[in-house]
Structure formats: C-alpha cells, structure tokens
Amino acid sequence: MVQAPPPGLGEIDALVHECWSRPPRTPDRVLPLIALLGRPGSGKTFALDHFEAVTRGAPAARVDFAAADEQRPYEVAVHLAFLLARKHTGIKPLRFPRLLLGLLAVQPELSLTDREQATRELRKALRQARSRGAAVDAGEGISSIVDSLGLSPIPGTDLIIGVLLRGFEYMPTRTFLNQTYHWYGSLGPPTAMDELVELNLRSRSAAEEHREAVDRRLCEAFLADLRAAYAHARRDHNCLVLLDNIDHSHGTRFLDLLVRLRAEHAVSQPGVYDPLLIVATSATTRAVPGPADGRPGDPYIQVADRASYADWRPRTDAPPADWWYPVRLRDLYEVEVSLEAGRHPVHATRLARATPLVHRLTYGHPWSVQQVHTAIGGLLAAGVSDRDLYGLLDTPVPGDGGDPVRRPPLGTVVRDYLLDGLTIDQRAAAVPVAAARTPAAAVNSGLLNELSEHARDTVMLELRNQLWLFTAIPEDANTRGGRGPSGYLVASGAPEERPVLHPWLRLLLLEELAGRPAPAGGPAAWQQAHQTLCAWHERLSRPLDALYHRLALNELDTVVTHFARGFGAADAVPWLRELYHVTAAPMHRAQLTDAQPSHNAGQLAREHAPAAYADPVTGRPLAELAAALWLAGDPRNRLPPGRPELNYKISAMFRQLALAADADTDTLLDEAARFTD
Structure with a gap:
C-alpha cells in the first residue's frame, strides 16, 4: 500500500520519487542534492520521516547532524556506508571494498620514520582484517538492534569494519583485496601500497591539508564503491540518503566536499554518475552555497509546487551548473488545514469548522496548525463555544497534570519555538520590527537605534536567512473575511511591495509588543514604536502609511x-x-x-x-x-x-x-x- 505524504509535502514526495527511481534500460542519471529549506516547524523532519518509512527495505540511510557528534567528512561517509550496507530481503547488499580498504589502512599505528617498516606493518594488518570474526559477530548483533529500534548511531571503528566485512563473508581475503587494491595508486604514487601507507601517515598528521586529503580520498572511495555496486547489478532504485539539519558545520563540510567530487568526476568521466540521491534539510539558507538569502521570490530557491527533476536539470547534455537544488517548503493550503483536523477524532468536525480561523491565523504554518488545533480541542472539551475563541493565544498549553495557571500561554510557546536560533538580543529586536508594515521601514526609520549594535545589525539578516520574510498580501475584502478573489484592488502596473514578516510570526510579536510595560516616565513600547514610524512616514510625505500607524494608536x-x-x-x-x-x-x-x-x-x-x-x-x-x-x-x-x-x-x-x-x-x-x- 502506497503511503500518502503528509499534508503540504505532496510536491516534494513526487520530486523525490522521480529522482529515486531507476527506470529500466535508462542510463545512469545525474542526481541533485535536494535541500529542503524551511523555517522552524515547516515540516522538514516530517518529510524525512515519510521518506524513511516509504523506502524501508531499500538501500537508505539517515543521519541527523544536530544529534550527531562532530564528524569529519570521511567519518560521515563511513557512517552512511555502515547504514547502506544493511541487508534487505530480495536485494543484493551493497559492498564498500574501496572504502573499507582505505579505512583499514588508516587504522594501524604505522612507523612514522621507516617507510619500509610501515609498508610491512600495513601488509600484516590487512592480512589480519579478514580474521576479525569477533567484529563481524558484533556487527551482526548490534546492527540488528539498531534496525529494530530505528536508530542511527555513530558506530565505533571495529563495529564499522565488522559490518562492512559482512559483504565479503564468503570471499577469500586475497580476492577481495585484489578487486579493489588497484584503485589506490591511480592518482600518482608508484603503487597502491605506497598510497595506502601515505594515507595512513596523513591521517595521523595535524596539518589541515593532510586531513583534507584523507577526507577527500575516502569520500572518493565511498562514491566509487556506489558506482561499482550499481554497474554490475540491476536495481530499481537509487540509494537514498536523508540528512537532517545540514546547517551544522560538519554537515556542510561533508556536502561541500561531495559536490566538488561529483563535479570533478563529471568532467573526467562524462556520463558516469553515482547513484546517490541526497535529501537534506536546513532551517537556514546558510547551509546552501550561492546567492540564496531567503527573500520571497528568490530565484535561486525553488518553491515546492514548481519543483521537479526537469526544472533542476534543464540541460541533459552537460554536467549541471550547480548540483544543489534548494527547495523552499510551503505552508498548508486551507483544505490541508481542514484535513489536519482529522488528527483529533474527538473534535474533528468542530475543528474542521474552525479551519478559516486556524488557516488565516497561522497562514498554514504546519507545526503551528497542530498546536492551535490542540488548543482549540482543549477549549471545546472545556465547553467553550465555536464563537468564543478570542482568548485562544492566552490559553495555557496542554500538559500532563499540574496547575494550568502556571502553564505558559499558547502564544508564548509558539513564538519562542518560531524564533529558535535567534539570540536573546535578536529576539528583543524582532519585536519592534513587527510594528512596521515592512521590516525595511523599521530599519530605515531608526526604530532599532536604541538596541544593541549586534541586534541592530543582524536581526534582519537572521530573519531573512530563517525564511521569515513573506510576500506582501494584497489588502482587500478577501483578507478581512469577505468572498471573492484576492488582489482585485491592486493598481495595474503597481510596483511590487517590499517583503513583510510572515503574518503569523508578526501577530505573535505584536502581542508581545502590546504586553510590554511602559518604562517610568515614558510611553509604552507600542505607542513609542508607532509614533516613531508615523513621524518618519510623515517626514517622507507618505500620508497613507502615516495614517496606518495613527490608527494603530487609536486615532x-x-x-x-x-x-x-x-x-x-x-x-x-x-x-x-x-x-x-x-x-x-x-x-x-x-x-x-x-x-x-x-x-x-x-x-x-x-x-x-x-x-x-x-x-x-x-x-x-x-x-x-x-x-x-x-x-x-x-x-x-x-x-x-x-x-x-x-x-x-x-x-x-x-x-x-x-x-x-x-x-x-x-x-x-x-x-x-x-x-x-
């Protein structure tokens, strides 16, 4: 039975399956590095959960860089090989002989002063590798526990070697070594053994260029093993690697190296590509290279409902100009918000009736929709009517027992979650920004001048990188609950307005601004912000924008x-x-x-x-x-x-x-x- 994707992820599901499948009698295709970009709560982890579930039983691996310890690029490649080498019914297991040989080569403590002695020591270590029965047994036992719990540990070296050696359990050591041994030494050293010894010595060096050389060669081995595994066996699907939170530094380093290796291989061996589809997630645009900055309409970031393989790969006769494919996740449509109400069977019908409120309040932000549905469900259970939801954001969040009075209100919990990743002073600066119709007005009017220099200089950059800028919505009857189309009052040929804050985040920030007490002898934060903005617009002869802020001041x-x-x-x-x-x-x-x-x-x-x-x-x-x-x-x-x-x-x-x-x-x-x- 085909598992339907979560609401809002249908287009992403179609894109991933289009790239994951390997049509019969079709040459190897170049595959994108799909980077799903989304603000906190946009459904990134739900997307990876879904792909992990629907690809179970096929070569797939998942790593969360936020949960993993800091890893070098080659360690990430080894971790992925460990997960991809797991056995699946009816599928020939993947083998990673080149990576394993390189990993075996960097493990021993070889002589640093006598090159011939180092060579003899490495030959002896490689002969002993096949007899590591204890490691094989450990790999079998522990990996079965890992599979049953759905965990992705960072395994130790012995366990990795044990699991990777399983693929050669019935192959003589000499055969295994001879099949891959010649791959080393092809880049310049006289023999493969010379390169393996050199790899060992560099792995123990503190010099950055030596560490980078080891990372590069072992990651090359990982990709070469994947290409070889698919070259000699018919497989219906490519390998799928799911990488969560790549905006952590070790995730970015690994992917940058991988993309460089892919680009170099596409030039040296045209038409030969690795069968590795990577779907990665990031809460900021900083994880992807290039000019992407998170503005709405950013041409470098594709929107989910227009993403496809053909969009990423317009030219099939040349290597891609950029292997990355950043895709911005979208908010839920109103009908999808209504479908989400079905997750609460007790109040599903009444929650579905509240869809116009929930959708227009949150603008379909997936995580927030779930939180608001839960809060409304609690109010309905307490006997509150459908028309009495004015205090929704002040409702204490549901909890297990305890005093409801002491639980934080829904608005505070959601606001803190949405601003995850901002520093304390950046959060403080985001509040007055919400008073302005556009963030640009807040900055240009001097509204942030009294804040710390760090907050003033970085808050807008951070909000943009976290994709909190939103296309301005045409103001008309549709935005006030009326019927009919939206945007029918927009002047013909009118210039596009500057980006605005996401309406849901702005509402929550305005709630905080309104709740800030007035300092001794001064106006409240709400009055001060709107007075500053009103005066600035009047100086620039913008009467309508000045009236906008006068109305906010009850004028x-x-x-x-x-x-x-x-x-x-x-x-x-x-x-x-x-x-x-x-x-x-x-x-x-x-x-x-x-x-x-x-x-x-x-x-x-x-x-x-x-x-x-x-x-x-x-x-x-x-x-x-x-x-x-x-x-x-x-x-x-x-x-x-x-x-x-x-x-x-x-x-x-x-x-x-x-x-x-x-x-x-x-x-x-x-x-x-x-x-x-």
Whole structure:
C-alpha cells in the first residue's frame, strides 16, 4: 500500500520519487542534492520521516547532524556506508571494498620514520582484517538492534569494519583485496601500497591539508564503491540518503566536499554518475552555497509546487551548473488545514469548522496548525463555544497534570519555538520590527537605534536567512473575511511591495509588543514604536502609511476625516484601495474583547471618532466601516469561523455609504456583496 505524504509535502514526495527511481534500460542519471529549506516547524523532519518509512527495505540511510557528534567528512561517509550496507530481503547488499580498504589502512599505528617498516606493518594488518570474526559477530548483533529500534548511531571503528566485512563473508581475503587494491595508486604514487601507507601517515598528521586529503580520498572511495555496486547489478532504485539539519558545520563540510567530487568526476568521466540521491534539510539558507538569502521570490530557491527533476536539470547534455537544488517548503493550503483536523477524532468536525480561523491565523504554518488545533480541542472539551475563541493565544498549553495557571500561554510557546536560533538580543529586536508594515521601514526609520549594535545589525539578516520574510498580501475584502478573489484592488502596473514578516510570526510579536510595560516616565513600547514610524512616514510625505500607524494608536477620527474628504469620487476603487491599506493597521490586544465584534465596531466609532459618529448620513457609517475593517484584520474577530458575524456590519455600512454616494455607487454595492453570505 502506497503511503500518502503528509499534508503540504505532496510536491516534494513526487520530486523525490522521480529522482529515486531507476527506470529500466535508462542510463545512469545525474542526481541533485535536494535541500529542503524551511523555517522552524515547516515540516522538514516530517518529510524525512515519510521518506524513511516509504523506502524501508531499500538501500537508505539517515543521519541527523544536530544529534550527531562532530564528524569529519570521511567519518560521515563511513557512517552512511555502515547504514547502506544493511541487508534487505530480495536485494543484493551493497559492498564498500574501496572504502573499507582505505579505512583499514588508516587504522594501524604505522612507523612514522621507516617507510619500509610501515609498508610491512600495513601488509600484516590487512592480512589480519579478514580474521576479525569477533567484529563481524558484533556487527551482526548490534546492527540488528539498531534496525529494530530505528536508530542511527555513530558506530565505533571495529563495529564499522565488522559490518562492512559482512559483504565479503564468503570471499577469500586475497580476492577481495585484489578487486579493489588497484584503485589506490591511480592518482600518482608508484603503487597502491605506497598510497595506502601515505594515507595512513596523513591521517595521523595535524596539518589541515593532510586531513583534507584523507577526507577527500575516502569520500572518493565511498562514491566509487556506489558506482561499482550499481554497474554490475540491476536495481530499481537509487540509494537514498536523508540528512537532517545540514546547517551544522560538519554537515556542510561533508556536502561541500561531495559536490566538488561529483563535479570533478563529471568532467573526467562524462556520463558516469553515482547513484546517490541526497535529501537534506536546513532551517537556514546558510547551509546552501550561492546567492540564496531567503527573500520571497528568490530565484535561486525553488518553491515546492514548481519543483521537479526537469526544472533542476534543464540541460541533459552537460554536467549541471550547480548540483544543489534548494527547495523552499510551503505552508498548508486551507483544505490541508481542514484535513489536519482529522488528527483529533474527538473534535474533528468542530475543528474542521474552525479551519478559516486556524488557516488565516497561522497562514498554514504546519507545526503551528497542530498546536492551535490542540488548543482549540482543549477549549471545546472545556465547553467553550465555536464563537468564543478570542482568548485562544492566552490559553495555557496542554500538559500532563499540574496547575494550568502556571502553564505558559499558547502564544508564548509558539513564538519562542518560531524564533529558535535567534539570540536573546535578536529576539528583543524582532519585536519592534513587527510594528512596521515592512521590516525595511523599521530599519530605515531608526526604530532599532536604541538596541544593541549586534541586534541592530543582524536581526534582519537572521530573519531573512530563517525564511521569515513573506510576500506582501494584497489588502482587500478577501483578507478581512469577505468572498471573492484576492488582489482585485491592486493598481495595474503597481510596483511590487517590499517583503513583510510572515503574518503569523508578526501577530505573535505584536502581542508581545502590546504586553510590554511602559518604562517610568515614558510611553509604552507600542505607542513609542508607532509614533516613531508615523513621524518618519510623515517626514517622507507618505500620508497613507502615516495614517496606518495613527490608527494603530487609536486615532480613528484622523483616519475617518481623511476618507470623508475623498468619499464620492467618480472612481471609488482608489478610495477603497487606500481604505483597506490604512485599516490593515495592527490593533492593540486590549481591543480584543469578549463582546461581539459588530458591537465593538460601533463602540470604537463612538469613542475614537465622536465628531464623525454624530453625522448619521456619511460620518457614522464611514466611522463604523473603518472600525469594522480594522477589527476584521485580526482573524479572531471574524467569528464564528464559517459565518463571520462582523461581515454583516461591514456589508451594511458599505450599503449605507452607497446610498449617500454621488457617483460609482455600484462599486460600493459590489463591495458590500463580497461580505454577504
């Protein structure tokens, strides 16, 4: 039975299977080094779990560089050979004679001063290697335990040699040595024995160039063994190696060397390729070479839904220009969020109804979807209704016993997890960045000037490398819970906006900004950030962006006054575009109450725009419309999830304004219809 990939990983699954399979009567193909890039919680480990499960019974290996001790490149190659050499039913086991011979050669303590003595000592050590029955037995026993537990240990040398020797259990030592012995000595030393002795001496040297030479030669042996194993046996699949967390230094060093060796071999022996498919994961772009920096639309990083072998390999008549294939994992689509609700069978139906809230809140971030589903399930079990989820982020995370009051709230737990990898001062700097519509505005306005130099200089680079920059979303009815397409108000030929923070991370950071207490004698962090940004935009003559931050400061009256002057123009579309732009301003968490959002819209209009509210013809509906659209910017105000109650308020206010408009009434009525069920 074919195992379906986890939600959001269907395209990656198709790419890996396309590269993993070896069609009959097809020449060896050059294979990419697929690097799955994703922010924390994007499903990287789930992807490797899936591939490990579906390839069970075939040559496959998995190593987590975050869990493994620091390893040299040749030690990584030996570890992979150890895992790939395991026996599988119906498949001829892989043998690694060249690697084993080189590994045997670097083990003995040979004479450092007498070359002839060193040669005699190495010959004796190689003759004894075949008689290591104890090591073979140890390899058989321990590897069976490893297989049953699904572990990937860093084995000791004796165990490695024992397991690798299993492949030659019924072969005389002389035959085994003669088959691979000639491979050494082909690069310059007079004989194979001379090179093996030289390899031994270099392995015991502290000089970096000697260590690199040993790493290089043994990794070459690993790849040569793989090519030889596939050259003389029909196999349906290539070898699959799964490498987690390659942004750790030893993972990067190994892969850099592997790619260099592949490129050199493609030049020296055109058309002959190793059958090794590597699928690696990284939480940052620093693990992959080249110009990738994590910006949305980065041409060097392919998005998951367009990734394919043909995309990576456009030219089949030449070695690839770059063996790496960085692919950016995507967030879940709304239908996939709904499918994820099925993981909670007790509340599956009610969680599925909450999909619009969960998806728009998290924007489909996979790990966060699971956490929010669990939190909502806990609230539903406690008797909370579907429409009473305003305090979702303040809900204590589920735990085993203990005092729920002492458990951290969901928002704090998720925020800390998403910012994993940032230093304390970088995390502190990320909070005011969230106040700006674009991170660039936060930097250019001087909002970070009072922070430490390290935080100020590195926070944006770190957020970009961790793929937290997001393509700006067109602000329109669709983003406030309305129906119809998204982006229909974008001006024709308008320049693309600068990247923004991922909306889910930004919301969590804004929650923290709103909760920061005011210092003695100074404004609260929320007020200070938005005042600084407002003043900066005003200096640059950007009235709409200044109004955006004035609204964040509760200056609804100023916003209504501005839009009252432009109301009734012959073309209402530019007016609508500006209205949505300004009312996308962040809202202080204090405005998120248990009262019905439609009631809150009227209350906000009365409290913060009293002069406009006194005019029942255009002022009051405009003030309530602006307040309602502002509230609808937070998905928690769009409850119940399937039929947002706030939509009726927005629709009614658009209709009232349409009755008072002197021109383009139909555009306002069309907009009202977008919020009508």
